[in-house]
Amino acid sequence: MDYLAAYIDHLAHERGLSPLTCENYARDIHELLELSEKIELAALQPAHIRRFVAALHGRGLGGKSIARMLSSWRGFFAFLALRHGFSNNPCVGMRAPKSAKTLPQALSVEQAVRLVNITEDDPLALRDHAILELFYSSGLRLAELVTLTLAGLDLHEGTVTVTGKGSKTRIVPLGSHAISAIQTWLPVRQLLVKEGEQALFIGKNGRPLTPRAVQYRMKQWAIKQGIAGSVHPHILRHSFASHVLQSSGDLRAVQEMLGHANISTTQVYTHLDFQHLAKVYDQAHPRAKKKP
Secondary structure (H helix, E strand, C coil), rough: CCCHHHHHHHHHCCCCCCCCHHHHHHHHHHHHHHCCCCCCCHHCHHHHHHHHHHHHHHHCCHHHHHHHHHHHHHHHHHHHHHCCCCCCCCCCCCCCCCCCCCCCCCCHHHHHHHCCCCCCCHHHHHHHHHHHHHHHHCCCCHHHHCCEEEEHHECCCCCCECCCHHCCCCEEECCCCHHHHHHHHHHHHHHCCCCCCCCCCCCCCCCCHHHHHHHHHHHHHHHCCCCCCCCCCCHHHHHHHHHHHHHCCHHHHHHHHHCCHHHHHHHHHHCCCCCCCCHHHHHHHCCCCCCC
16 A cells, blocks of 8 residues: 555645645655665564664755754654554654754845836836735735735735745734835736736736746846845745844744744844834834835
8 A cells, every 4th residue: 555645645636735735744754765675664663764774864865954853763663553544653752963053144134125116117027027926015024025916915914924834824014125025016917917817926828937937036136136155035034034024122022923933942132232222013124114
């Protein structure tokens, strides 16, 4: 029996996890199957798992990545015990090796503003301007941005509704620059979009942008705008969090806007020196202070 396919089907249809999350689980469990080679799943013991963890660590995989894999494997074996009569979960109590804590990479305010300040006016540049402003304005994840629909946009209220990890929905404020850029993009989108398509950001083919396409375009703009180093969508999310936290000092508000389940995830940004306190988003975010 194909236990992996059965488990992914369970995650997708019974637990309602997103396709991207299911894909990540499948990749992690496929790694387990490759490591176990000819050993039957039911015969795996903690000693085997420890050997697999050592092999992954030896390949240079970090503690966080291994911890994620162990979590995936643990859930897989729990499913096999519940649905297929397995009597053993060899991953219970297993821990990943610790890895050094690294601070998230963020742009300075000046770099972030320079990156998103696209002045070209061809259709794709107008779209990309709206994308970058939205990333920086609201701290969205890449997956949240590419799945964003027109229905999730409320320019009158200045908010965007996105579905994040664990299929959790949250409402995030939009800065004035992001609103302006999106308003400029919408008429252009109407000329490109295929009938019935609801995605906010589309390509020349009228269909939703892929995450890879967004990553590629962002790297190209970083080069054009003279931003050195590796620039990727998550760096604007980190920059958003760092800059709002610098200005406001409101960790709970940043946690809600980022959609972090645990505040400990948000606390990684507290290494920054707080410049002054502000309670309102419009006062705290460097791109929301000035009218376009």
